[in-house]
Amino acid sequence: MRVLLSGGASGLGAALLHACMARGDQVTVIDAVPDPQGAPEGPAGGLAWLCHDLGAADPVAWAQLETALVDRGPFDLVVLNAGISATGRFEHIPLADHRQVSRVNLRAPLQLAMVLQHRKALAPGARLVFVASLSCFTGYPGAASYAASKDGLAAFARSLRRPLRQAGVVVQLLCPGPMDTPHAARHAPKRAGRERRMPPERVAKLVLRASPRRFLLLPGTGAHLAALLGRIAPRTMTRIMGRVLFDKLKQQGR
Amino acid sequence: MAGSGRHGFIGTCLITGASHGLGAALACELAARGHRVLATARRAPTELPGEIAGFDYMQADLAQVDEVAALADWALAESGGRLDLALLNAGLGFYRPLQAETAADIARVLQVNLDACVHLAHALHPALSGGALGLVGSVAHKGAAGMPVYAASKGALDGFGRALAEEWRGEVRVRVLHPGPVATGMSERAGRPRGAIDRFFLSPRAVAAALLDALSAPRGADRQVISYLRVGRRGLWRGLVPGRR
Numbered sequence: 133m134r135v136l137l138s139g140g141a142s143g144l145g146a147a148l149l150h151a152c153m154a155r156g157d158q159v160t161v162i163d164a165v166p167d168p169q170g171a172p173e174g175p176a177g178g179l180a181w182l183c184h185d186l187g188a189a190d191p192v193a194w195a196q197l198e199t200a201l202v203d204r205g206p207f208d209l210v211v212l213n214a215g216i217s218a219t220g221r222f223e224h225i226p227l228a229d230h231r232q233v234s235r236v237n238l239r240a241p242l243q244l245a246m247v248l249q250h251r252k253a254l255a256p257g258a259r260l261v262f263v264a265s266l267s268c269f270t271g272y273p274g275a276a277s278y279a280a281s282k283d284g285l286a287a288f289a290r291s292l293r294r295p296l297r298q299a300g301v302v303v304q305l306l307c308p309g310p311m312d313t314p315h316a317a318r319h320a321p322k323r324a325g326r327e328r329r330m331p332p333e334r335v336a337k338l339v340l341r342a343s344p345r346r347f348l349l350l351p352g353t354g355a356h357l358a359a360l361l362g363r364i365a366p367r368t369m370t371r372i373m374g375r376v377l378f379d380k381l382k383q384q385g386r
Numbered sequence: 387m388a389g390s391g392r393h394g395f396i397g398t399c400l401i402t403g404a405s406h407g408l409g410a411a412l413a414c415e416l417a418a419r420g421h422r423v424l425a426t427a428r429r430a431p432t433e434l435p436g437e438i439a440g441f442d443y444m445q446a447d448l449a450q451v452d453e454v455a456a457l458a459d460w461a462l463a464e465s466g467g468r469l470d471l472a473l474l475n476a477g478l479g480f481y482r483p484l485q486a487e488t489a490a491d492i493a494r495v496l497q498v499n500l501d502a503c504v505h506l507a508h509a510l511h512p513a514l515s516g517g518a519l520g521l522v523g524s525v526a527h528k529g530a531a532g533m534p535v536y537a538a539s540k541g542a543l544d545g546f547g548r549a550l551a552e553e554w555r556g557e558v559r560v561r562v563l564h565p566g567p568v569a570t571g572m573s574e575r576a577g578r579p580r581g582a583i584d585r586f587f588l589s590p591r592a593v594a595a596a597l598l599d600a601l602s603a604p605r606g607a608d609r610q611v612i613s614y615l616r617v618g619r620r621g622l623w624r625g626l627v628p629g630r631r
């Protein structure tokens with residue numbers, strides 16, 4: 133199976149990479165980090181690491197990436213997972229950080245999806261998975277630009293679902309809750325319960341095993357519950373997020 | 387921002403995308419309600435329609451980051467650092483499948499519909515204290531097969547406003563208003579072929595009035611759809627109560 137992953141150096145991306153390599157997939161990773169430190173060993177040609185800054189618009193770099201993707205494709209599974217965050221009071225976060233979040237988390241996956249379609253790099257029956265967040269159901273005060281990027285991704289995935297199905301491609305939206313990854317450690321309020329976060333390996337397993345008939349992938353009972361409450365009472369859920377997350381971030385002077 | 391501003395005088399409002407369509411109707415409605423209007427759009431002042439020509443106006447292309455920054459400076463200077471309302475309405479989109487998109491257009495739609503709003507909210511925050519920030523979204527924010535990139539930008543704006551409304555609660559009123567189809571010609575310019583359905587598009591004036599009502603009501607959800615139900619209810623109310631604007 134040919135797999136394409138964006139963001140493979142840490143967190144969920146690294147977990148997906150390891151799981152795919154372990155089952156003998158041919159994996160292509162796009163990551164801003166040049167050196168695949170600790171990248172798993174596999175058969176020769178099993179892993180291609182494409183170093184590319186998804187936040188940049190440089191057309192030359194994108195053209196090179198396109199060529200590399202055509203070489204390595206067509207892909208049976210694509211997981212657009214690369215993402216960054218910026219947490220704290222909206223107005224205290226530098227504008228440049230908000231902009232970078234928007235570029236990496238939203239513009240880049242839109243452009244990647246477009247490139248894959250233009251270059252016919254999605255195999256018949258392929259799955260195209262967008263990694264959003266549980267924040268799509270709960271709101272995320274304290275990470276306004278991050279929440280924006282993930283809701284944008286969700287709207288994009290919903291829009292593509294039908295047209296791509298006609299082209300034989302399955303679009304899926306993954307909305308994980310808090311995971312035990314370096315990303316969460318950086319952005320969650322200090323002392324937020326680590327033990328309640330899900331190991332990324334479990335989320336990776338869910339992605340790899342997901343039935344192509346499902347659109348929304350919610351890992352774990354907690355995420356299901358939060359999504360349900362978010363649907364029934366979206367305002368209350370955002371209020372709770374404000375209390376639980378934003379107030380703590382504010383107290384910690386962020 | 388209803389009737390008179392927060393400090394007892396008529397408030398100052400910034401409106402983007404004021405040169406055409408819904409934005410022009412919003413600018414006129416704000417002026418009719420007694421506000422001072424700071425208008426902006428991309429076109430040159432000489433190309434403004436007559437009803438907008440009298441407003442304080444700055445030409446700025448929101449696709450250019452430096453022009454967004456200059457616009458914020460202008461609004462701060464013109465308002466003396468006190469804005470009662472920033473109504474971020476400018477937007478564009480293309481009615482076409484992802485297959486027909488280009489990298490430049492994806493970047494442009496996201497920059498104008500989302501990043502420029504984030505930028506303006508960030509820069510204007512100190513001036514908005516006690517006032518309101520209105521974000522004009524679209525019912526397409528939940529996803530639209532015919533315009534995936536536009537839907538993504540409006541979905542993102544919705545998530546942005548949702549978070550910011552909670553962060554700024556009690557300080558700045560933030561509301562995201564999602565209009566249904568409005569007869570501004572935007573959708574034809576976006577590339578959607580005209581059809582029988584166009585007869586059901588709402589008038590910009592009616593949508594503008596309903597949108598401002600939703601924004602100025604002291605109570606109301608942070609995110610609201612301004613479509614048939616809302617516009618129709620307002621029309622009915624006006625019909626039943628003589629003398630009501």
Ligand SMILES: NC(=O)c1ccc[n+]([C@@H]2O[C@H](COP(=O)([O-])OP(=O)(O)OC[C@H]3O[C@@H](n4cnc5c(N)ncnc54)[C@H](OP(=O)(O)O)[C@@H]3O)[C@@H](O)[C@H]2O)c1
Binds near residue numbers: 402406408566569572
């Ligand atoms: N029409 C609908 O059916 C509908 C439905 C739902 C939501 N909306 C939303 O409502 C808002 C207004 O739509 P509309 O129908 O009134 O659109 P419109 O008639 O096409 O007017 C768009 C306005 O945005 C301005 N604008 C576009 N690109 C700009 C840029 N790069 N820099 C600065 N200004 C720019 C235009 O200025 P210039 O003309 O001077 O370039 C114009 O004033 C948009 O956010 C739209 O997404 C519209």
